[in-house]
Amino acid sequence: MGPLAPNELISENTNFLLAFFIGIAFGWVLESSGFSSSRKLAGIFYGYDAVVLKVFFTAAITAMLGLLFMSLFGWIDLSLVYVNPTYLSSAIVGGVVMGVGFIMGGFCPGTSFCGAAIGKIDAMVFITGLFIGVYGFAFTYGWWEKLYLANYLGEPKVSEKLGMSDGLFGLFMILAALGMFIVAEWAEKKFPREEY
Amino acid sequence: MSNNTKTRKVRKYLNPYLGGVLLGLVLLAANFVAGRGLGASGAVKSVVATTIRAVDKDAVNTNPFMAEYAESHSGNPMKSWLVFEMLGVVVGGFLSGAVAGRLKLKVEHSPKITSRRRLVFALAGGVLFGFGSQLGRGCTSGSALSGMAVLSMGGFITMMAIFGTAFALAYFFRRNWI
Numbered sequence: 001m002g003p004l005a006p007n008e009l010i011s012e013n014t015n016f017l018l019a020f021f022i023g024i025a026f027g028w029v030l031e032s033s034g035f036s037s038s039r040k041l042a043g044i045f046y047g048y049d050a051v052v053l054k055v056f057f058t059a060a061i062t063a064m065l066g067l068l069f070m071s072l073f074g075w076i077d078l079s080l081v082y083v084n085p086t087y088l089s090s091a092i093v094g095g096v097v098m099g100v101g102f103i104m105g106g107f108c109p110g111t112s113f114c115g116a117a118i119g120k121i122d123a124m125v126f127i128t129g130l131f132i133g134v135y136g137f138a139f140t141y142g143w144w145e146k147l148y149l150a151n152y153l154g155e156p157k158v159s160e161k162l163g164m165s166d167g168l169f170g171l172f173m174i175l176a177a178l179g180m181f182i183v184a185e186w187a188e189k190k191f192p193r194e195e196y
Numbered sequence: 197m198s199n200n201t202k203t204r205k206v207r208k209y210l211n212p213y214l215g216g217v218l219l220g221l222v223l224l225a226a227n228f229v230a231g232r233g234l235g236a237s238g239a240v241k242s243v244v245a246t247t248i249r250a251v252d253k254d255a256v257n258t259n260p261f262m263a264e265y266a267e268s269h270s271g272n273p274m275k276s277w278l279v280f281e282m283l284g285v286v287v288g289g290f291l292s293g294a295v296a297g298r299l300k301l302k303v304e305h306s307p308k309i310t311s312r313r314r315l316v317f318a319l320a321g322g323v324l325f326g327f328g329s330q331l332g333r334g335c336t337s338g339s340a341l342s343g344m345a346v347l348s349m350g351g352f353i354t355m356m357a358i359f360g361t362a363f364a365l366a367y368f369f370r371r372n373w374i
Contacts, residue, residue, distance in 0.1 A: 003231030010229070016280045018229045023284020025222045026234055030285070031292035033215035038304055038318075040209075042373040044359075045366035051212045056341060058216020059223060063233075063345035066224035075228075082232040084334065084343040086350035091339075094332020095357020098325050103362040103369050105321015108336035109329060110236035110285065112322070117286045118293030119301040122318040129322020130237070134244045136323065137330035141261035144331060157347040166347060181213075 002076035027114055036115040038106030038122060045103060048193040050184035057177040064170055088151035105129065207296035223345055230277055233342020237329035239282035241265070245273040278338075306373055317372055332357075 001007070005015040033055050034040045043049025070076040102108060107115060107126045115123030137144070159169035210218075226234050245265050248255050255262040269276065293299045305314035329335040332354050334343070340358060343351015 002228040004229050006231040015230055016275070016277065019226075019277045019280035020284040020287075022222060022226050022229065022234075023281035024288035024291070025225070025284075026219070026281065027285035027288025027290075028292045029210075029215055029218045029222060029288075031289040031298075032210045032296065033212060033219070034209040036289060036293065036298070039306065039373060045362055046370065046374050048374065051209070051215075054212035055216040055219060058213050059219035060341055060344040062217050062220020063223040063227070064347065066220065067227060067345060070224075070228070078346075080231050081227055081346060083346045084339060084348040084350045086348065086353070087333065088350075088353070090331050090333065091350045091353045092357050094328045094330070095339075095354040096361045097328030098332060098335065098354075099328075099358045099361025100365060101321040101323070101325030101328055102336075102358060103321075103365045104317045104372075105325060106318065106373070107321070107325075108236070108358075109240065109325060110234070110335065110337040113236065113282060113285050114289035115304075117289035118298050121301065121303045122305065122314050125315045125318040126322035126325075127240075129319045129324075130240050130326035130329075131244065132319075133323040133326020133328075134237070134240050134330055135248075137327050138244055138248060138259065138261040141259070141264070145260060148331060153349070156349045158349045158352050159347050161349055169347065 001074070002070065003080050006080040007077070026110070027117065030111060030114045031118060035111040036118050036120060036123070038115065038120070041108075041111060042103070042106045043193065047187035047191040050188055053180060053184050057180065061170075061174055061177055064173070068166055068170060083155045083157065085155050086153040087149065088153055090148050090150065093147060101133075206298055220345075223342060226281075226342075227345070232277065233338065233345060234281065235278045235334060235338030235342065236282060236285070237326065237335040238276070238278040238338055240326065241330065242269075242273040242276045242279050245269070249273070306371070308371055314372070317369075 004010045034051050040049050041052055044052040067076065067078065071078045105126045107123055109130055112123045112126040116127055159166045162169065223234055226232065245262060248259065248262055256266045303311040303314055305311060332339055336358060339351055340355035344355060
């Protein structure tokens with residue numbers, strides 16, 4: 001059955017239309033969770049607001065479990081679902097650069113569009129920066145190409161690498177998330193906060 | 197809608213765990229429909245690729261970034277799943293903000309810093325995030341969140357690198373936020 005587009009059960013245009021509706025839901029959930037506010041997002045790094053951690057990990061676990069169950073029921077063919085490739089060097093260096101951007105800018109790309117949608121000028125400026133950064137990468141790509149392609153490991157799953165089943169890894173991830181949620185709830189009580 | 201705008205209250209944010217479950221279901225829907233997760237920086241990349249191509253028709257042959265892009269994306273760059281999805285994000289974010297009474301043109305910043313300082317840092321952060329998202333093949337949405345849902349090792353590594361770095365540097369930027 002699923003995924004619908006790779007199985008050619010829906011046309012390309014239907015897929016794009018559904019992308020628009022999925023995007024509306026994505027933007028709605030991000031905004032109503034407070035992800036349109038940079039000070040709320042940055043709260044995770046100072047302990048005064050852990051909304052990012054809670055939403056992010058709950059979402060990852062929900063989607064992961066959903067995919068595992070749908071696969072179990074034969075509703076989705078996981079071999080047709082895109083698994084991000086692992087280029088070890090660029091995943092780490094790119095992630096570090098993004099981390100610096102996150103603590104300086106207070107947004108990530110998705111949340112900045114959300115913030116801009118409700119009138120946050122800092123989010124609009126951040127988006128301007130995004131374009132400059134992507135253009136910058138495009139024009140200097142030659143300098144980074146080696147790093148960009150280094151240490152390609154294919155499309156490994158973490159569970160494979162750790163030698164355990166997807167389900168068992170999922171269980172550990174849930175336990176790890178619960179542990180982080182307990183710490184997050186404690187931190188929010190310990191550090192003063194106000195609603196932004 | 198409200199007949200007394202003076203006392204109109206800004207609605208509270210969603211419970212974060214409920215928000216997380218809903219976001220997870222949206223991500224699940226994306227995988228079920230398109231066989232791929234959510235994303236954001238990919239849409240910016242499509243716009244950039246389109247404008248480079250519009251200015252320089254020969255860019256695919258002369259610019260290695262464009263060559264790499266053309267290899268992985270056939271056809272018109274703007275006719276991409278993520279571009280339509282991100283248009284939806286702007287609409288969805290606006291609707292949510294409108295319903296909750298949060299539509300307001302403003303620069304949000306800590307009372308300890310000026311708007312100007314906030315904007316300078318927002319611009320610099322955006323530049324770095326844009327650059328890093330290209331090097332890391334996706335941002336918090338496309339690489340970290342969507343990658344984690346399909347148990348991609350790269351997704352977990354990028355997630356840890358993003359949040360680990362931001363945590364490690366938080367002390368130096370504390371005045372901007374607290």
